[in-house]
Amino acid sequence: MGDADRSRLGVGMVGYSFMGAAHSHAWRTAPRFFGLPWDLEMRVVAGRSADGVRAAADRLGWQDATTDWRTLLDRDDVGLVDVCTPGDTHAEIAIAALEAGKHVLCEKPLANSVAEAERMVAAAERAAERGVLAMVGFTYRRVPAVQLARQLVADGRLGQIRHVRAQYLQDWLSDPATPLNWRLDKEKAGSGALGDIGAHIVDLTQFITGEQLTGISGTLETFVTERPVATEFSGLSGTAGTETGPVTVDDAAVFFGRMTGGALATYEATRFAAGRKNAIRIEVNGSGGSIAFDFEDMNVLHFHDASEPAATAGFRRIVVTEPEHRYVGAWWPPGHGLGYEHAFTHQVVDLVEDLAAGRQPRPSFADGLAVQRVLDAVERSSQQGGGWIALT
Numbered sequence: 001m002g003d004a005d006r007s008r009l010g011v012g013m014v015g016y017s018f019m020g021a022a023h024s025h026a027w028r029t030a031p032r033f034f035g036l037p038w039d040l041e042m043r044v045v046a047g048r049s050a051d052g053v054r055a056a057a058d059r060l061g062w063q064d065a066t067t068d069w070r071t072l073l074d075r076d077d078v079g080l081v082d083v084c085t086p087g088d089t090h091a092e093i094a095i096a097a098l099e100a101g102k103h104v105l106c107e108k109p110l111a112n113s114v115a116e117a118e119r120m121v122a123a124a125e126r127a128a129e130r131g132v133l134a135m136v137g138f139t140y141r142r143v144p145a146v147q148l149a150r151q152l153v154a155d156g157r158l159g160q161i162r163h164v165r166a167q168y169l170q171d172w173l174s175d176p177a178t179p180l181n182w183r184l185d186k187e188k189a190g191s192g193a194l195g196d197i198g199a200h201i202v203d204l205t206q207f208i209t210g211e212q213l214t215g216i217s218g219t220l221e222t223f224v225t226e227r228p229v230a231t232e233f234s235g236l237s238g239t240a241g242t243e244t245g246p247v248t249v250d251d252a253a254v255f256f257g258r259m260t261g262g263a264l265a266t267y268e269a270t271r272f273a274a275g276r277k278n279a280i281r282i283e284v285n286g287s288g289g290s291i292a293f294d295f296e297d298m299n300v301l302h303f304h305d306a307s308e309p310a311a312t313a314g315f316r317r318i319v320v321t322e323p324e325h326r327y328v329g330a331w332w333p334p335g336h337g338l339g340y341e342h343a344f345t346h347q348v349v350d351l352v353e354d355l356a357a358g359r360q361p362r363p364s365f366a367d368g369l370a371v372q373r374v375l376d377a378v379e380r381s382s383q384q385g386g387g388w389i390a391l392t
């Protein structure tokens, strides 16, 4: 096929802050390292401030900037809308984009409520009948060591899964002087640590084990209920003003559940784990062995094979940087590791390959809804003092 015959996918992105920057990097980088079936065009970025969005377009590599995301829907040169806004606008933008015939990539968690997520799934199902497809961005699935963990489970190397242990530990809120931002506002974010980072470990544990949670019991806590209002905020830090305002979400979530195969699963999501920066720790114990992953050492997977002789058995540290490992061959020579941003690039690669093949990308909006149901169950359980909430 000659270059002139290659299809092009024009992308329009909504939001240009932390996630917008990570997604922009991925749209720019994916075609440069991976042989994609389609050419990508970074057409337009939308945001609320005219100056801010124009500066972001120039900095992040977008051709046009607009303050009205709805204009993306009328553009013939935009085939996909990438939603990088806070959760309160996901449903509105994603549903409108799907109805306008645009593929959608939507940041996690899918929505701020189960009702919104259900409407998004219904819109995605209607769109899929016309070949218009939607994906939710649980990016950590695309870390090569996570892919290897899933492969080991799928290959039966862990046998019957008995324990799933998951933590997502950050500390960027442990200082009470850290100012408020939208992630601490229930109206905008839906929930706190639960939806922001707990959603990731719910998705990861279900992805790695191939099992679903069947019920949950949990509790939420807000340690610091009042914080300074920010005069400006960028990424996860900002400048504190003199006024204060309420924190309306949880600071930490602790919950446990049962999985379809009978395993017990425990979860801890907090932004108050002093010294832990982005520690996503997943351990799975089965009748045949165990795997352990920590995102703070993200190029490594620990694997214990219980069939090895007892005298020499034990966790092996596998450095997941070989060309045999998923995605790795497109990057550097063996041993030269990957980082946070690579998972976003892999997400674009998988998405574009699926779109070009007319395949439903995963995680789908239905997968996002399944996670949303778990988040909702944890909130309800916490309100009832930790009571058991069945999920299936």
Ligand code: SOE
Binding pocket: 018, 170, 196, 197, 236, 278
């Ligand atoms: C903040 O806790 C945050 O940026 C999350 O919103 C992201 O999903 C995670 O990748 C890193 O931490």
